[in-house]
Amino acid sequence: MDEYSVIEATMSILLRGGWVLLPLFLIGWLGWFLMFERYGYYLMLKGRSTSTFFKDLDAFGEEAAFARLKKRRFGYFLALVENIREYRNEGPVAVRNAMLATRHRLDVSLSKSLKTIATCASIAPLLGLLGTVSGMVHTFETIQKFGFGNPVLLADGISEALLTTQAGLLVAFPLMLVYNYLESRVDSIGDYAWGEALKFEERCFAKEVE
Numbered sequence: 001m002d003e004y005s006v007i008e009a010t011m012s013i014l015l016r017g018g019w020v021l022l023p024l025f026l027i028g029w030l031g032w033f034l035m036f037e038r039y040g041y042y043l044m045l046k047g048r049s050t051s052t053f054f055k056d057l058d059a060f061g062e063e064a065a066f067a068r069l070k071k072r073r074f075g076y077f078l079a080l081v082e083n084i085r086e087y088r089n090e091g092p093v094a095v096r097n098a099m100l101a102t103r104h105r106l107d108v109s110l111s112k113s114l115k116t117i118a119t120c121a122s123i124a125p126l127l128g129l130l131g132t133v134s135g136m137v138h139t140f141e142t143i144q145k146f147g148f149g150n151p152v153l154l155a156d157g158i159s160e161a162l163l164t165t166q167a168g169l170l171v172a173f174p175l176m177l178v179y180n181y182l183e184s185r186v187d188s189i190g191d192y193a194w195g196e197a198l199k200f201e202e203r204c205f206a207k208e209v210e
Contacts, residue, residue, distance in 0.1 A: 020131030031120035080197035128168015135161025
């Protein structure tokens with residue numbers, strides 16, 4: 001019974017808000033889905049430490065440490081370390097160029113859903129504004145047909161305008177906050193993996209100098 005009442009209440013709001021609420025509803029769900037997906041993925045990366053790799057490096061050697069690193073699947077750091085191993089015979093410049101290219105590629109990959117979240121946050125208030133205009137047009141059409149004598153009919157148009165404005169802001173505001181937070185997480189993950197990879201690079205070329 002409660003489920004039916006929730007569905008009925010939702011349908012009532014959608015009908016009062018007009019057609020604009022439907023795309024707003026879909027955009028909101030898409031934005032929140034991508035937000036949770038990205039947050040879970042970044043949280044997983046955050047929890048993976050490279051300290052074990054350096055312990056394995058000291059205890060078992062490079063090949064064993066690298067094999068164990070592959071099993072842990074810390075993808076960002078792993079990709080940078082693979083660049084160092086692949087290009088170190090060509091010198092520090094070749095290694096650094098490969099690492100920079102890999103970092104750019106990985107940053108783009110990590111940020112791919114963030115652009116969609118930002119787009120949802122940008123479109124939502126515009127759709128809300130469109131609904132506001134639609135509601136006011138509805139109100140003026142009612143006034144033109146029936147005058148000011150029936151406040152109930154006028155309330156429908158005003159309700160449509162206010163509901164869509166509110167819905168647009170409710171969708172956009174949290175998505176924009178989350179977008180800024182997730183964008184900072186991308187930078188944090190990249191900076192951490194880059195710093196740890198530089199430690200490995202330094203160790204590799206220090207051994208060659210010795």
